[in-house]
Amino acid sequence: MASRIIKYVEKSSVIHKLDPRSKLILLFSVLASSTLAYSLAVALPILVFSFIIYFLAKLPWSATKNTWKFIVSIIVFLSTLNYLFVAVLFRHGGKPLSLETLLDSEILARTFTPIVKLLSLAVATVTFIYTTPPYLYAPALGQIGLNYKAAYVVQLGLRYFPEFIEEMKRTLEAQMARGYKPRGGGNIVARIAALAPLIVPVTVSASLSIYDIADAMELRGFGENKCHTWFRKLKFSKNDFLVFALSGIMITAYTILFIAKPI
Amino acid sequence: MSQEARKKPLITTTGVVAMGVGTALYAAFNVFFNILQLPGAQLVALRPSVCIPMFFGYAFGPIVGFVSGFLGNVISDAISWGxxxxxxxxxxxxxxxxxxxxxxxxxxxDMYGRKGLVSVAVLAVLASVIGMGFAAFTDYVFGYGISTIEEAIYALFLPAAVTNAINGAILTPILVSAYASAARGRARRV
Incomplete structure (x- = not known):
């Protein structure tokens, strides 16, 4: 189960060797610059950049296949939807529908700019998730300067996530042994209410256990001190500083482009 | 220990754990209901898991609710497709x-009485409208994938807000009343 859920792929590429903190900063700079990109010509370099990072990571196709299926289906769906809305349903000026208006460059740009932005973000985040082991998320957030309590929330979330999945499965099997069937006739309200025997036991037992976990943590001194050290100490290498420089250049360039709008 | 250090912090250890557990529960429910589809519960009960952040917000405070919804969604997105x-x-x-x-x-x-159950259902509907409205319209404003405001309304906002509102309004009161009766008589719960 756990191996199917966790997306991290063990490799030793340049991207894998980067510090998780610098990958977070890189992700943020792609996010910021694609948010600032206002036209197709400005958005395309980000897409190229994301793909360069993706291919540098040398991820095997077998591991990323399902993710790509999902991304491609979303892209195809949204492109058709955009095209339909921009070119057919809500076009400007009430021009008659003809082949010429359908292939107008302005319409195509309006349809595909958001898609390019979406795709570049998706490629960058997929690279981050496939190249960063989950046990480094909380230490990276903690050592980037975030309060350790906030980083610990991430740690706790990742710690209890597989356990609750198992708990859900056990509860489903136990309820099915008692004759439970997740169905409730044709009525929507009844169908949703029929999920209660599955959701209620897991949620209530989890929320009652919160106080016990908090007590156990407080007994070990959690929250007493203002600072907190991490077992996994992260160190920047030469490549990380290169990444900082790249991210800085990217954000500045896109901010200037956004303000000046030369194209 | 000095007097100052004993002051109650803004976020207590219980709050930290509640956020962590809420995050894990929301992520687990999202993954469970999306990937390991239950027979007969598809489509109609799209994302019944939205009752988790609503319940955690109601029972443990707005900050806990926000963090569980936010991080839970980050983790379940990262796990289901990255x-x-x-x-x-x-x-x-x-x-x-x-x-x-x-x-x-x-x-x-009042929070765990009849008045509370009605208000949590109303708040669940309000929360779905505001939350999904924010997501759909920022998608349009920043241009993530869609290019017209009509798309934001008909393709993203309405389907998401309506299904989340129905799921939240039915399941959250059930959870709140179940939690109230389970926690009754236990020390410092509720």
Whole structure:
């Protein structure tokens, strides 16, 4: 189960060797610059950049296949939807529908700019998730300067996530042994209410256990001190500083482009 | 230990654990209901898991609700396909934050009585509208994937807000009343 859920792929590429903190900063700079990109010509370099990072990571196709299926289906769906809305349903000026208006460059740009932005973000985040082991998320957030309590929330979330999945499965099997069937006739309200025997036991037992976990943590001194050290100490290498420089250049360039709008 | 250090911090250890457990539960429910589809529960019960951040917000406060919705969505997105959409994560966080506001106009006794159950259902609907509205319209404003405001309304906002509102309004009161009766008589719960 756990191996199917966790997306991290063990490799030793340049991207894998980067510090998780610098990958977070890189992700943020792609996010910021694609948010600032206002036209197709400005958005395309980000897409190229994301793909360069993706291919540098040398991820095997077998591991990323399902993710790509999902991304491609979303892209195809949204492109058709955009095209339909921009070119057919809500076009400007009430021009008659003809082949010429359908292939107008302005319409195509309006349809595909958001898609390019979406795709570049998706490629960058997929690279981050496939190249960063989950046990480094909380230490990276903690050592980037975030309060350790906030980083610990991430740690706790990742710690209890597989356990609750198992708990859900056990509860489903136990309820099915008692004759439970997740169905409730044709009525929507009844169908949703029929999920209660599955959701209620897991949620209530989890929320009652919160106080016990908090007590156990407080007994070990959690929250007493203002600072907190991490077992996994992260160190920047030469490549990380290169990444900082790249991210800085990217954000500045896109901010200037956004303000000046030369194209 | 000095007097100052004993002052109650803004976020207690219980709050930290509640956020962590809420995050894990929301992520687990999302993954469970999306990937390991239950027979007969598809489509109609799209994302019944939205009741989790709403319940955590109502029972443990708005900040806990926001964090469970936000981080839970980040983790479940990352696990199911490896993506990250900050505006949908914030939208999910808002769905947890708004039911938490009940603590400001309801007394502790009312919250788990009949009045509380009605107000949590109303707040769940409000939370879905505001949360999904935020996500859909920021998608349009920043141009993530869609290019017209009509798309934001018909293709993203309405389907998401309506299904989340129905799921939240039915399941959250059930959870709140179940939690109230389970926690009754236990020390310092509720």
């Amino acid at each position: 993506g990250f959409w900050w505006n949908w994560d914030v939208g999910n966080g808002l769905m947890g934050l708004i039911p938490g506001l009940a603590a400001y106009f309801l007394s502790k006794d």
